[in-house]
Amino acid sequence: MDNMTHGLAAALVARAGFSQRMGWRATAALVIAGEFPDVDYALRLGGLPFFLEYHRGFTHSLLGAAVLALPLGWLFWKLSGGKRYWPWAGLCFLGILLHILLDLITSFGTMVLYPLTSTRYAWDLLFIIDPFLTGIILSSFLATYLLKNRSIVPARIGLALFAGYLLLAAFNHAQALSRTKAAALAEGHQVLKAAALPVPLSPFRWSGVVEAEEATYQTAFSILDQTPLTFVAYPRMNLNGPLKSAEDEESVHLFRWFARFPVTEVKGDGRLRVVEYFDLRFHVVPGRKPFLVRVVLDEEGRVVKSGFAGL
Secondary structure: OOHHHHHHHHHHHHHHHHHHHHOHHHHHHHHHHHHHHHHHHHHHHHOHHHHHHHOOOHHHOHHHHHHHHHHHHHHHHHHHOOOOOHHHHHHHHHHHHHHHHHHHOOOOOEOOOOOOOOOOEOOOOOOOOOHHHHHHHHHHHHHHHHOHHHOHHHHHHHHHHHHHHHHHHHHHHHHHHHHHHHHHHHOOOOOOEEEEEEOOOOOOEEEEEEEOOOEEEEEEEEOOOOOOOOOEEEEOOOOOHHHHHHHHOHHHHHHHHHOOOEEEEEEOOOOOEEEEEEEHHHOOOOOOOOOOEEEEEOOOOOEEEEEEOOO
């Protein structure tokens, strides 16, 4: 999720009882710990490929949460002047776990079990920016200051609404995934893999993606609308001859590791040919192809230029 939602969610958890018992430093500890995993955005300094390979890795893993909570807990233990260290370490561990949870519910993928595996887990429940979830958390947090003497009550109600919204998203996701598979099977496609991916601004609208033997198919729909689904086909392309050398590029290897529904397109028919790779997982906003890889080849198949075209 976005950093504002991460911080607000951590602050709301703090207001549900921790800050009342441990003071304002509990809020600070939870918020800082709740934002801390995204310190790996510094990896962007090493370039987009380096960032893509390691972002949401160690700092977003269960092992990383346990390790990072120790120094963060020590810091707030010292600032508190208290006698007990472990409550502060536990609080920081909770903040990091909350961050991991909020990233897991998106489609980007989080390496929760790193370094045991670099598999990116994604629950595909909400888009990375969800104004409804953020609104629930923000309004509940503000309510804790309007009812100062009973601040725990609106905080806990807010957390209950937060959980309820996630359950709604999970229900919607199950409905969207089932409908996507059923529509693909009805058209005669052999479903090898399928996903229902969240799109911006609505928990009821989804992008359905189906990988079949001959192509990958995508559709956009609302689970509130029973109109039959219409798929856009992206034929599976096997690169032959001079174009085949594009597959040897490091950026293409990284892309194929990262992508869930990769699509390959070839453009140009003159002296230069351009091979583009993009992931239908992120092809939910018209006109945008995040994490696009472009390989430019000459007539002999020599690589003129290759790499990520940007976010």
